Amino acid sequence: MRVSVVGSGYVGTTLAACLADAGHDVTAVDIDPDVVAAINDGHAAIHEPGLDELLAEHAGDRLRATTAYDGVPDADLTFLAVGTPSNSDGSIDLAGLSAAAETVGKAIARASDGATGGTGENDRHLVVIKSTITPGGVATIRDAVRRGAGPVADRVEVATNPEFLREGTAVADFKQPDKVVFGTEATWALDRLEALYEPLLETTDAPVVRTDPETAVTIKYANNAFLASKVSLANDLGNVCKAFGIDAYEVMDAVGLDDRIGARFLRSGVGWGGSCFPKDVDALRAAAREQGYEPAMLDAAVAVNDGQPERMLELLDSHVDVAGDRVAVLGLAFKPGTDDTRNSRAIPVIEGLLERDAAVVGYDPVATETMRERFPDIEYAESAGEAIEGAVGALVVTDWDEFAALDGEFDAMAEPVVIDGRRIVERREGITYEGLTW
Numbered sequence: 001m002r003v004s005v006v007g008s009g010y011v012g013t014t015l016a017a018c019l020a021d022a023g024h025d026v027t028a029v030d031i032d033p034d035v036v037a038a039i040n041d042g043h044a045a046i047h048e049p050g051l052d053e054l055l056a057e058h059a060g061d062r063l064r065a066t067t068a069y070d071g072v073p074d075a076d077l078t079f080l081a082v083g084t085p086s087n088s089d090g091s092i093d094l095a096g097l098s099a100a101a102e103t104v105g106k107a108i109a110r111a112s113d114g115a116t117g118g119t120g121e122n123d124r125h126l127v128v129i130k131s132t133i134t135p136g137g138v139a140t141i142r143d144a145v146r147r148g149a150g151p152v153a154d155r156v157e158v159a160t161n162p163e164f165l166r167e168g169t170a171v172a173d174f175k176q177p178d179k180v181v182f183g184t185e186a187t188w189a190l191d192r193l194e195a196l197y198e199p200l201l202e203t204t205d206a207p208v209v210r211t212d213p214e215t216a217v218t219i220k221y222a223n224n225a226f227l228a229s230k231v232s233l234a235n236d237l238g239n240v241c242k243a244f245g246i247d248a249y250e251v252m253d254a255v256g257l258d259d260r261i262g263a264r265f266l267r268s269g270v271g272w273g274g275s276c277f278p279k280d281v282d283a284l285r286a287a288a289r290e291q292g293y294e295p296a297m298l299d300a301a302v303a304v305n306d307g308q309p310e311r312m313l314e315l316l317d318s319h320v321d322v323a324g325d326r327v328a329v330l331g332l333a334f335k336p337g338t339d340d341t342r343n344s345r346a347i348p349v350i351e352g353l354l355e356r357d358a359a360v361v362g363y364d365p366v367a368t369e370t371m372r373e374r375f376p377d378i379e380y381a382e383s384a385g386e387a388i389e390g391a392v393g394a395l396v397v398t399d400w401d402e403f404a405a406l407d408g409e410f411d412a413m414a415e416p417v418v419i420d421g422r423r424i425v426e427r428r429e430g431i432t433y434e435g436l437t438w
């Protein structure tokens with residue numbers, strides 16, 4: 001099938017590359033010429049394991065990138081995968097997505113040249129919202145597409161198909177999803193979505209949920225809200241464990257054996273960050289409040305999460321006064337496997353250290369440059385060993401595997417105080433080790 005994907009970030013590029021890999025003919029559209037050039041060159045503008053290999057294989061063949069929307073009218077489906085950032089009150093900002101939606105509509109209208117006839121399947125256009133939007137946003141985006149399409153608006157259908165991939169494992173998650181959700185009430189649109197996904201679903205047992213567009217996007221929010229709250233509950237329980245000197249990991253490993261609970265997303269520590277959990281939980285809270293409901297559990301999940309970085313800093317304070325001294329922050333990305341630092345827990349940790357007048361040195365295997373934009377004045381090291389050399393404290397914020405291998409490097413610390421926010425460094429002789437919840 002012919003597919004256009006508008007927006008080539010973490011989701012759009014993964015979607016475009018995986019659909020090309022599944023045999024479809026894909027055009028990736030982005031307003032950023034550097035992103036487009038990178039894809040056409042066979043690599044991604046972002047760090048995502050497995051993505052460069054797919055782009056190298058398919059770019060220039062079944063996958064092309066462009067800043068133009070010319071390919072949209074000929075596509076069987078057009079995905080919208082543009083970002084939906086937060087407004088200051090937590091609600092989502094649909095401006096970018098609406099602009100892209102309207103441009104898609106205009107491209108369809110231009111190609112139709114004002115013709116309004118034809119109700120056959122091939123005269124219809126299917127626009128699929130991949131971006132995460134609240135239920136009320138579906139009508140906003142549908143209106144934007146139809147406004148752009150003008151005289152041919154009634155030939156354009158808008159469906160939703162929320163995405164559940166995680167950064168760092170995006171390609172694997174897209175190819176082996178836990179579920180696929182289609183949100184449309186038009187039979188022909190559902191048929192097209194099913195035909196598109198057929199080669200992907202052949203290789204998985206993933207169940208398909210078919211529902212209306214608004215329910216589909218609500219499933220996405222409920223999913224993220226549940227996972228974020230699950231981690232927050234693990235953190236709340238973890239803080240209780242720490243108060244009793246009990247290892248929260250031993251406790252939660254056992255709790256996770258109950259399959260009503262499940263073993264995943266029970267890792268306590270410095271909390272959740274990233275471009276999605278914080279944004280999506282806030283958007284759902286804002287949307288609920290707008291409807292007159294205060295979502296107490298979600299409010300609490302955020303409050304627990306916001307408290308974890310400060311707990312980490314207080315543990316450091318209990319061992320050493322860092323004013324004027326070097327302190328290493330190990331890990332800047334919001335999770336391992338990505339260069340994304342959006343809402344990384346490293347941000348409040350660095351801010352807290354700067355408030356304490358520490359000389360902060362950050363290290364991350366891939367996310368240094370993105371963090372440098374936010375904190376241009378702190379020092380950045382080339383390795384974890386270099387970062388901790390001469391430091392009076394090391395705060396572990398991201399669970400990169402390489403931190404587990406640190407050993408003799410700790411000998412070069414001025415004071416070997418290690419506060420581990422991710423349970424990645426092992427307790428050992430010669431260092432003062434504190435786990436956040438163990």
Ligand SMILES: NC(=O)C1=CN([C@@H]2O[C@H](COP(=O)(O)OP(=O)(O)OC[C@H]3O[C@@H](n4cnc5c(N)ncnc54)[C@H](O)[C@@H]3O)[C@@H](O)[C@H]2O)C=CC1
Binds near residue numbers: 032082
């Ligand atoms: N990052 C993730 O792991 C996941 C993100 N999502 C959702 O998917 C959406 C996209 O997220 P990301 O890929 O992380 O965003 P991103 O910020 O990485 O990428 C968005 C891309 O859209 C482009 N863009 C902006 N306006 C455009 C326009 N008018 N026309 C064409 N391109 C345009 C930007 O240049 C950028 O390359 C968001 O709604 C997000 O909540 C959903 C599941 C997972």
Ligand SMILES: O=C(O)[C@H]1O[C@H](OP(=O)(O)OP(=O)(O)OC[C@H]2O[C@@H](n3ccc(=O)[nH]c3=O)[C@H](O)[C@@H]2O)[C@H](O)[C@@H](O)[C@@H]1O
Binds near residue numbers: 274335
């Ligand atoms: O909507 C989205 O964009 C995506 O958000 C999350 O994916 P992502 O943010 O990429 O990464 P996660 O693996 O979920 O981690 C999120 C944060 O939670 C933290 N986390 C996760 C699991 C855990 O047990 N403990 C924990 O602290 C991670 O360190 C990270 O900071 C969801 O897991 C995806 O299903 C969803 O598609």
